[in-house]
Amino acid sequence: GDSVTQMEGPVTLSEEAFLTINCTYTATGYPSLFWYVQYPGEGLQLLLKATKADDKGSNKGFEATYRKETTSFHLEKGSVQVSDSAVYFCALSLNSGNTPLVFGKGTRLSVIA
Amino acid sequence: GAVVSQHPSRVICKSGTSVKIECRSLDFQATTMFWYRQFPKKSLMLMATSNEGSKATYEQGVEKDKFLINHASLTLSTLTVTSAHPEDSSFYICSGDPSGYEQFFGPGTRLTVL
Numbered sequence: 001g002d003s004v005t006q007m008e009g010p011v012t013l014s015e016e017a018f019l020t021i022n023c024t025y026t027a028t029g030y031p032s033l034f035w036y037v038q039y040p041g042e043g044l045q046l047l048l049k050a051t052k053a054d055d056k057g058s059n060k061g062f063e064a065t066y067r068k069e070t071t072s073f074h075l076e077k078g079s080v081q082v083s084d085s086a087v088y089f090c091a092l093s094l095n096s097g098n099t100p101l102v103f104g105k106g107t108r109l110s111v112i113a
Numbered sequence: 114g115a116v117v118s119q120h121p122s123r124v125i126c127k128s129g130t131s132v133k134i135e136c137r138s139l140d141f142q143a144t145t146m147f148w149y150r151q152f153p154k155k156s157l158m159l160m161a162t163s164n165e166g167s168k169a170t171y172e173q174g175v176e177k178d179k180f181l182i183n184h185a186s187l188t189l190s191t192l193t194v195t196s197a198h199p200e201d202s203s204f205y206i207c208s209g210d211p212s213g214y215e216q217f218f219g220p221g222t223r224l225t226v227l
Contacts (some may be wrong), residue, residue, distance in 0.1 A: 002134040004156070033168075036218075039218075042205070042220060043117070043219050043220040043221060044157075044206070044208075044218035045114075045218075046114075046215055046216075049215075089156070089157070098144075098145050098210040098213050100147045100149075100159045100162065100208075101157075101159075101208075101216060102159075103156040103157040103158075104147075104156055105154065105155055105156040106154075106156060
């Protein structure tokens with residue numbers, strides 16, 4: 001079945017460090033790919049998305065590129081801040097429109113000053 | 114963005130009792146909402162699709178008689194955990210999509226069954 005695998009956490013970085021959270025997927029079709037973020041005590045928020053191969057999603061300094069050849073959608077940020085501390089979820093959806101998501105296990109990021 | 118609320122945010126109950134969790138779309142109408150369950154250090158797993166005015170669709174392995182879903186209006190879906198047991202303790206999250214392009218999630222409900 002369809003699945004998402006992302007790197008195990010927790011990840012602890014110093015402020016201004018470079019961040020990479022790996023995400024790979026398995027899907028029968030051509031999925032849309034997402035990164036969601038969950039700040040402490042809050043619900044999931046869409047961070048960025050890409051709907052087709054080679055698309056790059058970006059938001060708040062975070063980027064991820066849809067790589068069909070490696071079935072990957074790695075999340076990167078050049079300089080993390082303490083306020084980026086959260087849990088990050090990679091997810092896919094096989095259809096556009098009102099369809100549920102398949103999530104990875106989540107990666108907890110802690111950024112220390 | 115659209116807003117989805119859940120109530121309660123946290124509930125503790127005794128084994129054998131039933132608990133109702135509400136999911137509301139505050140600024141959009143949702144003919145479909147999704148219920149997920151999140152175990153500690155695990156991903157969110159889709160439990161069921163809630164359909165306004167019709168029966169919910171449950172994922173394989175989810176007991177429909179235990180997790181009752183009612184989507185009585187375009188802004189409210191409820192999940193009732195019947196005869197709860199400690200293994201039902203988990204974090205339950207709902208979501209809705211106002212436009213067909215993005216899911217918006219509620220803040221979640223943490224259920225603890227003693």
